[in-house]
Amino acid sequence: MSTRHQHVEAPMSVKIPADVDQPDKILYGLTAKQVTILAGTAAACLWVLLTFGPLVPFPVLVAVLVPVAAAGIVLAFARHDGMNLDRYTLAAFRHLRASKQRVTTSEPVQPPPAWCRMRGRLPEPLRLPVRTVRQDGALELAQGGVAVIVRAGTVAFGLRTAGEQAGLVAVFGRWLNSLDAPVQILVQARPVDLTGLADHITRHAPALPDPALEEAARAHAAFLTDLGTEHDLLIRQVLIAITGHIPASATASVLPWRRRERRRVGRDSAAAVALRRAAEAVQSLAALGVPAEVLDANSTTAALTESLSPGEPPLVDTPTSDDVITHRKEG
Structure with missing residues (x-):
């Protein structure tokens, strides 16, 4: 008669403070x-x-x-x-x-003439934190520095065993401990539309080799359509902003005519450092089984536009980095 010893792992619990910047x-x-x-x-x-x-x-x-x-x-x-x-x-x-109305101008808003009576307060210039989006996808910040956005997926943590959860937490902890610059993690819940997926399945259903498969595909497309109609579906998206600071020597040039060139070189070096950190973050998240990618210029612009006006179509068509901007003079 043999006795079988079963090893039962206790569930792991990790406490993370809600305010990581809590003072001492x-x-x-x-x-x-x-x-x-x-x-x-x-x-x-x-x-x-x-x-x-x-x-x-x-x-x-x-x-x-x-x-x-x-x-x-x-x-x-x-x-x-x-x-x-x-x-x-x-x-x-x-x-x-503060004024509740902002206008897109780089100069202070001038008051109206003395003969014009104005109700309320003057609008203030709209100061966005992003100065421009580079061709490589890096963001030049208004207060100095460069940031790169990484889009990451999620992992079903609750469905893993205690040992697998411990391994995931250990790998994620090693990535956090390896950070040498500020990193911001943003978790968004965005609405998802399954109409395109249902139309894609319906369009390719006749090409299936078996009529039963075609019928199953059409039934699945109908299920997706009903699901999107009856419920408000949400998808979770994780954005990671990784920063890179411009060296102080980039603006400390003695010669004024070389200051702009030094700033450009400093931004390029900071962007290269931020992109390298973003690539390392993608590799670290891949070890967790989390799909991640570094956003290029077009994807970064789309993410910023969606963050400024979530769930709404853009008011104007913003040109991409590959579009050719022309000017036509009428008259």
Whole structure:
């Protein structure tokens, strides 16, 4: 009689903090900003108590100090949408002061003449974070630097065994630890239309060698059409933005007429570094079984257009990098 020993692997659990940029705790689990807010609130309350204590009745002091202390505590500990309340208040203040209308111009918007009465506020120039899209697909950022976008697929993590999940997490962790520049991962849920796939199957169904296969293909096309009609189908897309910084020496030229050339050389070197990092990311994701590709100029432009206006057709036809732009003078 033999005894079979079965090895059961426990499910693996990995905790990832929601805020990877969470500040360090310096005192009793409080950050430096929280300690500063609480210390300032305590100092203000103490000053009011020592200054007006001999002159004002104690109940009046309590009525004044309790709201001040409560405001300081709420400002230090409260959070809204994952953001500290002080940062949220500052962002809300900037949003209220900023103009809600933007125009595509590179210069400040001039006010109207004195004889023209204007209601509301002047629009502000639209400052996009991307300056231009290069021929190699790299993005020249408005604040300096270069970025390359990698489109990646997904992997069915929940359907893997515990050992396979551990291997995937280990490979993904090695890729994250190998990064030496900021990387942004964006997960998008986009609507998908199955009409084209259904039409493709219907069009090629008569070419099948067996009538049963043709009937099955038509039934499958009808199923796809009904599925797209009855449900709002979504597909998940992952975009990875990999950056490359322009060297500081590119803008430190003494000769002004060589500064533009030095900047161009710096952008080219930063783009080459970003493209190399993107290729390494594709290889690392391939080890996970995740399909990935580095977007070229046309695909990058399409991804940016879709991000600015998701689910809507573009207002104008943007020329691709291969199109010839001509100018015709009438008259």
